[in-house]
Amino acid sequence: MTKKQVQEKTETNAKETPTEKPIVKAVEETKTEAPKIEAPKEERDNVPISKPDNKGRPQQGRRDRNARAVFDKEAWKPKTSLGLKVKDGEITDIDYILDNGYRILEPEIVDVLLKKSETDLLLIGQSKGKFGGGQRRVFRQTQKKTMEGNKPKFATLAVIGNHDGYFGVGFGKAKETVPAREKAFRKSKLNIRKISRGCGSWECNCGNPHSIPFKIHGKCGSVELTLMPAPIGTGLCVEKECAKILALAGIKDVWSRTKGKTKTKLNLIKACIEALDSLIKTRLTSAQKKEMCVVEGKITVQAQDEAEFIDSMDVEDSEKLKQPEESKQSEKKSEK
Numbered sequence: 001m002t003k004k005q006v007q008e009k010t011e012t013n014a015k016e017t018p019t020e021k022p023i024v025k026a027v028e029e030t031k032t033e034a035p036k037i038e039a040p041k042e043e044r045d046n047v048p049i050s051k052p053d054n055k056g057r058p059q060q061g062r063r064d065r066n067a068r069a070v071f072d073k074e075a076w077k078p079k080t081s082l083g084l085k086v087k088d089g090e091i092t093d094i095d096y097i098l099d100n101g102y103r104i105l106e107p108e109i110v111d112v113l114l115k116k117s118e119t120d121l122l123l124i125g126q127s128k129g130k131f132g133g134g135q136r137r138v139f140r141q142t143q144k145k146t147m148e149g150n151k152p153k154f155a156t157l158a159v160i161g162n163h164d165g166y167f168g169v170g171f172g173k174a175k176e177t178v179p180a181r182e183k184a185f186r187k188s189k190l191n192i193r194k195i196s197r198g199c200g201s202w203e204c205n206c207g208n209p210h211s212i213p214f215k216i217h218g219k220c221g222s223v224e225l226t227l228m229p230a231p232i233g234t235g236l237c238v239e240k241e242c243a244k245i246l247a248l249a250g251i252k253d254v255w256s257r258t259k260g261k262t263k264t265k266l267n268l269i270k271a272c273i274e275a276l277d278s279l280i281k282t283r284l285t286s287a288q289k290k291e292m293c294v295v296e297g298k299i300t301v302q303a304q305d306e307a308e309f310i311d312s313m314d315v316e317d318s319e320k321l322k323q324p325e326e327s328k329q330s331e332k333k334s335e336k
């Protein structure tokens with residue numbers, strides 16, 4: 001009997017695998033046009049991995065995360081009219097949704113439109129108990145005293161961004177950690193917003209939107225955060241959790257100044273979001289925009305071309321600089 005059961009199991013596995021294959025293929029075809037030789041290898045790799053998944057527990061979490069990373073557009077059934085438009089390919093740019101003020105009610109819309117997006121969890125809580133505690137954690141644990149006893153709740157903040165002008169922050173709270181995280185990711189996708197970038201530093205006249213165009217300010221509770229444009233190569237001189245948001249939003253160089261109880265991370269992050277929102281809310285004249293190289297949302301192809309052009313100019317200049325040096329050296333040699 002046992003052998004038969006094993007055989008049946010193998011058969012079921014064999015039956016399951018062909019059903020999985022077309023999905024994997026569809027995803028590969030849509031997302032990456034990989035050469036045909038590589039595709040079957042990946043499939044072979046995937047199939048044996050999925051088997052121990054069902055039996056071995058410790059691997060499950062890791063595999064699940066990988067599975068979540070691959071979003072299947074075909075399996076998604078949109079419920080809102082906006083979602084239908086996105087799935088049909090009517091809307092291909094997230095700017096259309098954000099500029100017209102439509103409300104995103106399905107996180108899948110962002111999955112489809114915001115390619116190369118990354119997610120991260122912010123450290124808003126701290127460990128408690130023995131050995132001092134106080135170490136920063138992803139989940140903020142709070143408790144309510146009731147007749148039955150303590151009822152803990154877990155809260156977390158998730159960030160999503162594509163490193164190119166778009167980011168979203170979502171707060172999730174639940175009785176357990178996993179649903180809290182799910183909520184946070186979902187809300188971060190619904191709260192997607194865009195920023196404008198530029199180069200407002202007087203020390204740097206590069207013309208690339210690597211920093212922010214002007215000084216911005218945000219406040220929440222006692223916490224006040226000021227972000228200032230910095231020259232290229234400075235990096236993100238901000239508190240770490242804010243730096244995570246800024247990096248995901250696509251800002252590379254910034255200086256900062258804070259005031260108040262910045263250890264209250266929730267307030268600090270809210271101040272950061274408020275400050276970033278003022279980037280797009282501030283109205284600038286076209287002359288000012290040109291002066292500070294303001295780019296709203298993603299960097300367009302033209303801007304990229306300009307950047308490449310500048311890079312190429314730099315390279316040419318450096319080559320020109322090198323050449324005379326060489327000629328000088330050769331002259332010196334001839335003199336000797």
Ligand SMILES: [Zn+2]
Nearest residue numbers: 199204206232
């Ligand atoms: Zn610059």
